[in-house]
Amino acid sequence: MIPWGGVTCCLSxxxxxxxGRSSGRDADxxxxxxxxxxxxxxxxxxxxDSSKLLPFIVAVSGRVGSDSPxxxxxxxxxxxIVEETAEQHFLKHNETGSWVQDSALMLSMSKEVPWFLDDGTSRVNVVGARGATGFALTVGSEVFEESGRSLVRGTLDYLQGLKMLGVKRIERVLPTGMPLTIVGEAVKDDIGDFRIQKPDKGPFYVSPKSLxxxxxxxxxxxxxxxxxxxGLTVFGVFLITKHVIDHVLERRRRxxxxxxxxxxxxxxxEPESEGSDGARENVQDSTKKEGAVPDLCVICLEREYNAVFVSCGHMCCCTACSSQLSSCPLCRRRIDQVVKTYRH
Incomplete structure (x- = not known):
């Protein structure tokens, strides 16, 4: 059996x-x-830097601005940049018949205007900031509008298994005047303006934090x-090693x-007139030929085994001996239940 716990730890x-390597490489x-x-x-x-073929990656800082905010x-x-979402919140019947709260997206709208960074000495346009690492909008407003209490609407919703609670509207915005640090490719367009954009290869960060x-x-x-x-590697190796050792010990006990x-x-x-060594050799030889082991309980060695251990599934003891055990003689796992078996 594959030790999935150890394998999962090693893969994680x-x-x-x-x-970690990726984060360290980005830091460098x-x-x-x-x-x-x-x-x-x-x-x-x-x-x-105009003579170089590689993208010119720079880190600039300034405050967000726009001519038409x-x-x-x-x-x-x-x-x-403004994003507005509207979610309908309601109660609905689940499979057990009780009411549970849920929501559904009604509206998702986004607007963006040309904008730039300004540090007081000059300005630089910013393009494609949404795809940058670290980019996040701040919550401008969060409003919950309760649903109207119309009798007809309430009755129809109730028959459909719904109770409308209201609409939650959230505005997220990149406000003007907000200080930002941007790491990206600096280029000069055809009309002589400078802009920061995502490079074909290299870092692209937009964050309120400094470099x-x-x-x-x-x-x-x-x-x-x-x-x-x-830590996960050590723990995974420990689990795999423990599984291997347990498997070897189980085979030895078997x-x-x-x-x-x-x-x-x-x-x-053995016959009364013959020695035990010859009889044992005959039994062992016949067992090897038949490929089976006598169905004797490994504890008392008198009765046939007829009990299955839950949850390991081993069957090596009789019910009388099984009642005295707390762990399986083969794998040493805890016995949760003993199930008696019958043979035809």
């Missing part, structure tokens, strides 16, 4: 190790990106993943019990 350890990459202290320096840096309907916050904080967090996660990987049964069968079948 391998996955965590790969995550962020350490080597070009830091732009002031956005007005970006033009000069691009000119110096969006005004949120419920909160009134001005932002450059040093991003590097520190990635380093911490990398170490945590590696420590967890080591051979010893079979030898006891063969000896007992030889003693029972």
């Amino acid at each position: 350890a391998a996955a965590l190790y790969l995550l 990459i962020l350490k080597n990106v070009t830091r732009v202290n002031q956005l007005k320096e970006l033009a000069q840096l691009l000119e110096l 969006i005004k949120c309907e419920h909160s009134g916050i001005r932002g450059v 040093d904080q991003l590097i520190s967090n990635l380093g911490k996660w990398s170490r945590w993943y590696k420590y967890a990987s080591m 051979r010893e019990l079979q030898k006891r049964v063969l000896d007992a069968a030889a003693k029972r079948s």
Whole structure:
């Protein structure tokens, strides 16, 4: 039987190790990106890097801005990216007949306008921030609108097994003026404007944290993943080793019990005039030819075994001896139940 517990631990350890390597590699990459202290320096840096074929990865910081920001309907916050969702909350009958709360998405809407980062010295446009690592919108407003108490509507919903509670509306927004740090590819478009975008190959981060904080967090996660990987590896190897040792010991106990049964069968079948050694050899020879072991209880060696142990499934004892046991003689597992068997 395959030790699935140990195998699962080892596979999980391998996955965590790969995550740790990935986080550590990202931290090393962020350490080597070009830091732009002031956005007005970006033009000069691009000119110096124009001869290189590789994407020019930079880290810039500034505050979110836009020439045409969006005004949120419920909160009134001005932002450059706005997402609005509406969920219908209701009670419904489950299989047992009781009421359980559930929800269903009614509306999911997203808006975005051209936006940029501004640090007071210059500005740089940002493209494709939604696909960046670390990008998250803040909750601008969260409103719950209760459903109306119409008698007709309530009766129809009740007949369908529903009780409408109301609609929950959530606005998430990237507000103007919010400080951000962006790591990405810096390019200059045809009209001379600078923008930060996702590189074909390389890191792309959009986060309210500073670059040093991003590097520190990635380093911490990398170490945590590696420590967890080591722990799971040790535990998985322990489980596999324990399974192998238990299997070897079980086979040894099985051979010893079979030898006891063969000896007992030889003693029972030996003629009074013959020695026990010859009879035992005859029984053993016949057993080898038939490929079976006498059906004797391994404890008393007198009665035939007729009891199955739950949950290991071994059958090697009679019911009389089984009532005195707490663990299986073969595998040493705890006996939860003894089931008597019958033969035709």
